[in-house]
Amino acid sequence: GTNTNTISLSGPGTFETEDGFSVDTSGSGGDGIYISTPSGETGDTVFNDQNASTITGANNFGDYGIDVANDGTGALTITTTGTITGRAGIDAQSVNGTDLTITANEIITSGGDGVTASLGSGKIDINITGEINSAWDGIFLNANSGVTGIEITAPKITSNGNYDDGIRINPNNDGALTIDIDANIYASGPGNDGIDIGGSRSYPSADIFITSSGAINAVDNGVEVEPDATGGDIVMELNNNITGGDDGVHAE
Secondary structure, eight states, rough: OOOOOOOEEESSSSOOOOOTTTTOHHHTTTTSSEEEEOOOOOOOOOOOOOSSSSEOOSSSEEEEEEEEEEOSSSEEEEOOSEEEEESEEEEEEEEEEEEEEEEEEEEEEESSOOOEEEEEEEEEEEEEEEEEESSSEEEEEEEEEEEEEEEEEEEEEEEOOSSSSSEEEEOOOOEEEEEEEEEEEEEETTTSSEEOOOOOOSSSTTTTEEEESSSSEEEEEEEEEEEEEEEEEEEEEOOSOEEEOSSEEOOO
């Protein structure tokens, strides 16, 4: 039957679901799945669901369908093939880790981000095979000091909140950052941007290279690069229709 309490796991290691697995903490509270890898660990942390499992977290602030805190230095990989639901979808915090990969089918949230992630170094790779339908940001990423690249693929990302974005990226890395996005983005709430590259960068002289291949339709700006995001060059290659209620592209 369905697990009704949080499934708590300790990394590093590989964790795989069995056929028929599901978890729903909407009645008991908490994350659907919580994985913690402590500081000092060097091995990789892997969660792998190939059984189309339904994973539901509670509808409380701070609860996720899947919540991973990787304080070690290894890579973090999350793979799901079912539906992730809850107040928020997937939280993948790997602030000291090297490389972060998330592959998911469908993510639906009632009051939080679809995917929230932070990485210390390497590359962030997010592949959504179905859809993200999010009450807040569809995807919210923090690229820390050693991150060199971000790649996002999704057929459809919808952000429904107020002043939230389809994809928001805060680049705090100390070198050039390449961002490659292949996603159709619908930012339907007031003040919402399709893609927002955030501000207050710690290393403002580095360049940012942005490629976007999907259609973007946003209430505010289709693509916005905030003033403090970079003091270096901003290079954009936009290969589809971009519609913004304010500007299609806004960069300062």
